[in-house]
Amino acid sequence: MTKKIILDGSQMTDREKLHAYLKTELDLPDYYGNNLDALKDCLTMDFSCKVIEVWYPEMIEEQLGRYGNSLLRVLKDSADENQYLEVVIKKARE
Template identity: 40%
Template sequence: MKTVLIDGLKINSKEKLHEVFRTELNFPDYYGNNLDALFDVLSTDIEMPINLIFENTKYCKQYLGEYLDSTIEVLKNVSTYYPNDFIVTIN
């Protein structure tokens, strides 16, 4: 199982959030940089299994606010569909 670390210390905007996801998870070029696209790509276009660790979320919360909550919800939804292949840890 591949482990991917998303560090909230590197995220200070929605654009940077999507850039980090795109880079760390090797998203395809057509990734749409929004939460619908995040769900779609995680559900169909990445190689699983993945253990995704999203740490330092307190830091990026100050920049993203409710958008971070929505992002975490997307990650948890994907893990619900793929419980053995997409494991999410939020710190």
């Protein structure tokens, strides 16, 4: 069964909140390092049947700056590497 996760960019106001949300919603392990390298490791290794839908990606970039851009790139790259992961980036008007 595929689990769909919504990553609402309007709610991602800082790195700590972002990683706490991802850890909970993606059911990441306790040893998750709360950084983008750890996120990519988790998303590309032994991670299956997930769809991550990103709402308001422009707000992630606005609120988190370069870190937000890097997050979106990590999500896309992870989906390219893991056939069981799908990342859908929603534009503001979709």
